[in-house]
Amino acid sequence: MSHEKTYDLTWNQYGKAEVRVVHVDRSGPQHVVRDLNVTTGLRGDFEPAYTEGDNSRVLTTDAQKNTVFGLARETGVGEPEAFALAVARQLLSACPSADVARVVVEQYLWNPLSGGGGHAFSRAGSHVVVAELELNRDGAAELTGGVDELVVLKTTDSEYSGFLKERFTTLGETDERILATQVTARWRYAEGAAEGADHAAVKAGALEALLGAFAGHYSLALQQTLHAMGVAVLEACPELAEVTLTLPNKHHFLQDLSAYGLDNPNAVYHADDRPYGLIQGTITRR
Incomplete structure (x- = not known):
């Protein structure tokens, strides 16, 4: 029997998933929760x-978890982008065999409660902030920010018509509909723009642009709205090179009330969670 090697390990990545860390800054009268x-x-x-069970080059996933907690204590936790960079640098320093460190940070937001003495909060449920970083050993970094679970809805200024029709097409055209989606957005920083950027300002500007475009845009299709939202982000944030949006269409169908002897002038809808249209696209700066 031939013992010639016939298989190659062509890609590998390992790490620690979903390290839940909460940092409290008590330095001021209003505590800050990250x-x-x-x-x-x-x-x-x-x-x-992978091939021999030789772990001599492996920085354990447990050590990666501990790095997250240790740096949260040593450096504090500021913006997710900056914390991701600190973690990635430490991991590459600690593990000579690593060429790339990837760090994804999701941030859950908490709002201070008035009358809480600076130490009471309510969970802000509108969206989750995300930062994704890949840092090479040569110092090159690709940084992506974004938001998840940003649910938006508009009750007018949305229509859908003129689409392809064939024998399985049953959807009727409409010049008035509810348009709702749960936005997943990722914006990629231009080369060299991530280091030293005001990440909080970029996030605030991108979020304001997303919401403003959705609210103010007359929609002929969710695809068209996606494009308008992506363009708005790039126009508002010169630090960014591209935006990728994933917009599931959270369908609201006009309910037929004729069986009850009632009309329905765009007043009562059935919210259907699945199946749903899934609209995706990337807008890139030229």
Whole structure:
């Protein structure tokens, strides 16, 4: 029997998923809560661990978890982008066999409660802030920010017509509909723009642009609205090179009330959670 090698490990990545760390800054009268879900990953020369069980080059996933907690104490937790960069740098420093460190940070937002003495909060449920970083050993970084679970709805200024019709097409055209979606957005920083950027200002500007475009845009299709939202973000944030949006169409169908002897002048809808249209696209600056 031939023992010639016939299989190659062509890609590998390992790390610690969903490290839940909460940091409290008590330095001022109003405490600041940073509530994060951090996932780390390392790519590089780890083939012996996969093919031979040789772990001598492996920085354990437990050590990666501990890095997240340790840096939260040593450096504090500011903007997710900056914390992701600090974690990635530490991981590459600690693991010589790693070529790339990947860090994804999700931030859950908390709002101070008035009358709470600076130490009471309510969970802000509108969206989750996300930062995704890949840092190479040569210092090159690709940074993506974004938001998840941003649910928006408009009750007018949306129609849908003129679409292709064939024998399985049953959807009727409409010049008045509810348009609702749950936005997943990722904006990628231009090369060299991530380092030293005011990430809080970029996030605020991008979010304001997303919401403003959705609210103020007369929609002929969710695809058209996606494009308008992406363009608005790039126009508002010169630090960004591209925006990727995923917009599931949260359908609201006009309910037929004729069986009850009632009309329905665009007043009563049935919210249907599945199946749903899934609209995706990337807008890139030229």
